[in-house]
Amino acid sequence: MELRQRLTLFAVTIAATPLVLGGCTTDRKSGAGSVQGRAAAPPELTVTPSDGTREVPISAEVGTAVKGGRISAVRISDDKGTQVKAEPREDGSAWVPSRPLQPRRTYTAEVTATGDSGQITTRKTTFTTMPExxxxxxxxxxxxxxxRTYGTAMPVTVAFDPPIAKEARADVQRRLFVKTNPPQPGAWSWVDDGSQVYYRAPDFWRPGTTISVRTGLQGLPIGEDRVGDADRSATSRIGRQVSLEVDNATKQMSVMRDGKLIRKIPVSLGKPSTPTSSGKMVIMEKHQYATFDTRGEPNGGYVVDVEDAQRLTWGGEFIHGAPWSEGDQGKTNVSHGCTNVSAAAADWLMGVTQVGDLVTFKGTEVRLQPGNGWTAWNVSWDEFVMGSALPVPAGLQPAPAQAPHPGAVAGGSPTPAPSVTAN
Known part of the structure; x- marks a missing residue:
């Protein structure tokens, strides 16, 4: 079955390919078209799952394939006659129920295809879902x-426990749906260990964009011995453009709004033994009050209460108010990896930033590690789409590799050091 498709949903279209359910109901007419003096053949229509199929996953979709025409009507109903709301995938390969099917229930799908000359073919299939x-x-x-209102760098992030094995990622990715309005196509990309997958566009979201997400994973067979846990949906919008840029050389944070500098703030970053990571991060959480308890962690062992804390990494790097280090801010790095600012500056930042805003650090001793936070922007678009488990649409594919200049010197970057876990 064709796997190439767009991964962004527009209007009621869903961009991905269906699960292979096995078996089919098909029109076996052999006519390939009209000939002079004879009526054109009706379209050939294939529907899955096949009539009478049992033990169908509750994540099932109604697959449709047609030759010599187009799908003109699809009706799915349960064994009580109640219609099941569904949406078509953008490539027309399947209709996806808007919520999981119920276990131990029988469903009927009636599909109609209309040929180029108006001929009609209808197929009906009845199937039964498996027990819970x-x-x-x-x-x-x-x-x-x-x-909610998110910043323009907000990636759609889905995390998994345990992580998804490589051979199962395509099936999972097919059940992750995103719609944007106005349309802004994007792609999914997996962290190497399979613990997270991100969705973003080649460029930052445009302010005012509405993003609707569905993770249709409930009952989805994942590998041989596990299933997905839930079907979740959410719709939110993108707010104003705000970004923070932190330079270790100057010990200053530049606060940008719509590309214009609105304030500079002195900072104290991680000291040499517990350095702050360099790279592109995204604000993940905002807390008016927080307690950092690092007992049992490397370079930790302390408990401290802080105000106006904004999380940047899973490893424990935050921006927060630190009145105890105000004398060092703008001069010396003394923290355990966090970005210390004055109490007044931290309070002001809380009123300016949003979850999903980009924060860029440069000039520190270590590099941000993939997956340590929402690291979707820490790589180029060409690198990002290489992490997709499904083919990327032509318009979003990476640029063709360029031959090196004859005078270029071969080489590479050293392996980044581990990220900071202390605060």
Whole structure:
């Protein structure tokens, strides 16, 4: 089955390919078209799952394939006659129920195809879903909440526990849906260990964009021995453009709004033994009050209460108010990896920033590690799309590799050091 498709949803279209359910109901007419003096053959229509199929996953889709025409009507109903709301994939390869099917239920799909000359072919298939699964679930977390306003660098992030094996990622990715309004096509990309997958566009989201997300994973077979845990949906919008740029050389933070500098703030970053990471981060959480408890962690062992804390990494790097280091801010790095600012500056920042704003650090001793936070912007677009488990649409594919200049010197970058875990 054709796997190439766009990964962004527009209007009611869903960009991905269907699960292979096995078997099919097909029109076996052999006519290939009209000939002079004879009526054109009706379209050839194939529908999956096949009539009478049992033990169908509750994540099932109604697959449709047609030759010599187009799908003109699809009706899916349960064994009580209630219609099941569904949306077509953008490539027309399947209709996806808007919510998981129920276990141990029988469903009927009636599909009609209309030929180029008006001929009609209709196929009906009835199938039964499997009992509620007793297999262990893979827990998924969607870091995109409904009815919120996010920054322009907000990636749609889904985390998995345990991580998704490489051979199962394509099936999972097919069930991750994103719609943007106005349309701004993007792609999914997996962290190497399979613990997270990100969705973003080649450039930052345009302010005012509405993003709707669905992770249709409930009951999805994942590998041989696990299933997906839940079907989640959320819709939110993108707010104003704000970004922070932190330079270790000057010990200054530049606060940008719509590309214009609105304030500079002195900072104290991680000291040499616990350096702050360099790279492109995204604000993940905002807390008016927080307690950092690093007992048992490397270079930790302390408990401290802070105000106006904004998380940047899973490893424990935050921007927060640090009145105890105000004499060092703008001069010396004394923190355990966090970005210390004055109490007044931290309070002001809380009113300016949003979850999803970009924060860029440069000039520190270590590099930001992939997956340590929402690191979707820490690589180029060409590198990002290489992490997709499915083919990327032609318009979003990486640029062709350029032959090196005859005078170029071969080489590479050293392996980055581990990220900071202390605060």
């Amino acid at each position: 699964s007793t297999k262990p679930v893979i827990t998924s977390t969607l870091y995109f909440t409904g009815n």
